[in-house]
Every structure is written in structure tokens, then in C-alpha cells.
Amino acid sequence: MVQCPSPPLDLTFAALSDATRRGIIDQLARADASITSLADRFQMTLTGMKKHVQVLERAGLVVTQKVGRVRTCTLGQRGLKAEAEWIETHRKLFEARFDALDAIISEMKPEESDGSAS
Amino acid sequence: MDQQASGENGARDRTSVERLGDRELLVTRTFDAPPSIVYRAWSQPALFQRWWVPKSATGVSLISCDMDVRTGGKYRLEFSAGGPESMAFYGKYLEVVPNERIVWTNDEGEEGAITTVTFEDQGGKTLLRFHEIYPSAAALEEALQGSAAGLPEQLDQLDMLVSGQGA
Numbered sequence: 001m002v003q004c005p006s007p008p009l010d011l012t013f014a015a016l017s018d019a020t021r022r023g024i025i026d027q028l029a030r031a032d033a034s035i036t037s038l039a040d041r042f043q044m045t046l047t048g049m050k051k052h053v054q055v056l057e058r059a060g061l062v063v064t065q066k067v068g069r070v071r072t073c074t075l076g077q078r079g080l081k082a083e084a085e086w087i088e089t090h091r092k093l094f095e096a097r098f099d100a101l102d103a104i105i106s107e108m109k110p111e112e113s114d115g116s117a118s
Numbered sequence: 119m120d121q122q123a124s125g126e127n128g129a130r131d132r133t134s135v136e137r138l139g140d141r142e143l144l145v146t147r148t149f150d151a152p153p154s155i156v157y158r159a160w161s162q163p164a165l166f167q168r169w170w171v172p173k174s175a176t177g178v179s180l181i182s183c184d185m186d187v188r189t190g191g192k193y194r195l196e197f198s199a200g201g202p203e204s205m206a207f208y209g210k211y212l213e214v215v216p217n218e219r220i221v222w223t224n225d226e227g228e229e230g231a232i233t234t235v236t237f238e239d240q241g242g243k244t245l246l247r248f249h250e251i252y253p254s255a256a257a258l259e260e261a262l263q264g265s266a267a268g269l270p271e272q273l274d275q276l277d278m279l280v281s282g283q284g285a
Contacts, residue, residue, distance in 0.1 A: 023255040026140040086259075090143070091135040094248070098133050098147045100169035104159050105151045 012078065015059035020044070021052050025061060028075040035064075035071045140255035143231075145248040153237035156244045157217045160235065161187040171197065189214045193222065229257035 015021055020042055027033060027041065039049035053073055056062035063076045133147045149156050159165045167183040178199050185193040194208040209223035209230065218237060224230035231250040238245040252258040 019254070019256045022259055023140055026137070026255050026259065030137065087135050087137070090145075091133055094135060094145045094147070095133040097169055098149075098246075101156075101159055102149060104165055104169055105149055105155055108155050108159065108165075109151055 012059045012061065015055050015061055018052070018055075021056055024052060024056060024073075025075065028062060028073055032072050032074045035073065038073065137258075141252045141258050143250045143252075143258060143261075147246050147248075148240070149244045149246060151244060152242055153217045153239050153244045156246060157237050160220065160237075161185070161214075161216075167195075170195075187211060187214055187220065229253045229260075231257070231261065 016025075023042060024038060027038065033041075035046065035049050035053060038044075038053070039046050042049065044052075053062060053064060057064055057076075060076045060078045063074045064071050065074070066072075133145060135143065135145050138144050159169070163183045163185045166185065167180045171178055171180045178197050180195060181198045181204060182194070182196040184195075185191075187193075189211055191214070192208065192210045194206060197205045197207070199205075207224065207226050209225040211220060211222045212232070213219065213221040219234060221232065221234045223232055229252060231252045234247075234249045234251075236247045236249075238247070250258075250261075252261065
């Protein structure tokens with residue numbers, strides 16, 4: 001199947017408007033998964049899961065590949081990028097916080113230590 | 119991993135953020151001080167408010183900070199972005215074990231996370247784990263998107279600020 005390089009934004013928004021589909025993206029961000037295992041995880045029929053995956057696939061968020069009887073789903077580039085951005089932004093916030101905390105801790109250390117100064 | 123960074127202000131990537139499952143987020147960082155000190159900086163309001171909100175960078179300042187850090191105690195943090203309106207974050211402490219762990223609720227939203235922070239002694243250093251579990255996958259996603267809304271630019275300024283004041 002040919003992958004559209006840049007699906008219309010509407011498709012992306014529509015794809016992400018559904019909680020299950022957002023859950024699928026979350027899931028695939030951690031590991032590739034077969035349609036069957038996704039259906040299991042989200043307690044859904046195989047047919048229902050196929051439909052969700054198709055929507056995500058059309059939006060370029062998920063790529064699927066059939067090997068033998070198993071269709072494996074992988075996060076598409078767009079999905080990966082969004083995921084990475086979320087994580088990175090969160091990381092930056094905590095990095096900033098913890099750098100500030102680090103500075104305060106190093107101020108505190110001398111007062112705390114019981115070791116007698118010579 | 120510290121080795122990737124070079125030079126004195128090579129403080130990047132010491133904080134790791136990862137998702138565990140579809141409702142959990144784990145942030146870890148090691149501090150060069152024993153848990154008793156890190157715990158104190160976390161549990162004393164006067165210290166806590168100096169680092170929790172990177173105010174000079176975000177344009178947001180903490181206008182009040184009430185923390186009754188004991189099991190069953192409550193907290194309330196109020197922020198102001200300069201305008202007349204303030205924003206409050208509040209909840210209660212579900213479990214407090216001094217120098218070891220603090221667990222609290224985030225009650226300002228409908229689908230708030232339960233946050234657990236643990237302080238683990240590692241030969242005089244502290245491995246800090248900040249763990250959030252959300253009631254649903256969608257809630258975690260919303261939280262991530264919320265934090266992604268306006269911060270990146272300001273955080274870059276903060277990066278400079280913090281690396282400047284290090285040591």
C-alpha cells in the first residue's frame with residue numbers, strides 16, 4: 001500500500017479524536033503490536049480494531065505490514081514525532097525543576113553535614 | 119549518559135522521562151546528596167517553592183504555597199501569570215514516610231493523577247523517582263499536551279539561567 005506522504009490535517013484530528021485510537025498510539029509508542037493483540041488489549045472485536053487501525057493508517061499515524069497471517073502495526077513517523085515531542089517537553093520541565101532543586105540542595109549540603117570542620 | 123555532555127554546563131539529559139503502560143509516567147533523576155536533604159528540599163514549603171515552578175523562566179510565579187506534608191495532610195499551590203486570575207493546584211497527601219516517599223493526589227482536575235515520589239539512598243546520593251499514574255490513558259495524554267502548550271520557549275531561557283547559576 002502506498003503511504004501518503006502528508007495526509008490532510010483533518011484526517012489526523014479525526015483519527016485522534018477517539019480515546020481508543022489515542023490509546024493505540026500510546027501502545028504502539030512502546031512496542032509494535034499485532035491487530036489481534038491490540039484487540040485483546042482494548043477488549044474489542046478484531047473487526048472493530050481493524051477499523052480503528054485503518055483510520056490511524058490513513059492519517060499516517062500508524063503503518064501496518066502483513067507477514068504470514070499476522071498484521072503488525074507500527075507507529076508511523078507522524079505518531080512518533082508527536083510522542084517524542086510530548087515526552088521531550090515534559091522532560092524539559094522536569095529538567096528545569098530538578099536543576100533548580102539541585103542548586104538548592106548544594107546550598108543545603110554544607111549546613112547539613114555533621115562533619116566537624118577542622 | 120552524562121558523558122554525552124561536555125563542559126561545565128553539560129547538565130543535559132540527566133532527567134529521564136518515560137511512559138510505563140498507557141497511564142503512567144516516570145521521571146527519574148539522581149541528586150548528589152543523601153535522601154534526608156532532598157526530602158527536606160521537597161517537603162519544606164519555603165524550599166519547595168524555590169524550585170517547583172521555574173518562575174523566572176515561565177513567567178508564572180507561585181503566590182501561595184501551603185503544604186501540610188504528613189499522611190492525610192493537604193496542600194494548595196496558587197500560581198499567578200501576572201494577570202488578576204490565579205490558578206490553584208491542590209490535593210492531599212495519601213502517604214508520607216519521611217526521607218523515603220510522598221504520595222499525593224491532584225484534585226484540581228477531573229482526572230487527576232496520583233503522584234508518588236520516592237527517595238532512594240544510593241551510597242550518599244539520592245535516586246529520585248517521580249511517578250504519576252492517571253485514571254485513564256486519555257488523561258495522561260491530556261496532561262502531556264497541556265504541559266506542551268506554552269513551555270518550550272521559556273524553558274530554553276530557564277536552561278540558560280540554571281546552567282549559569284550552577285555550582
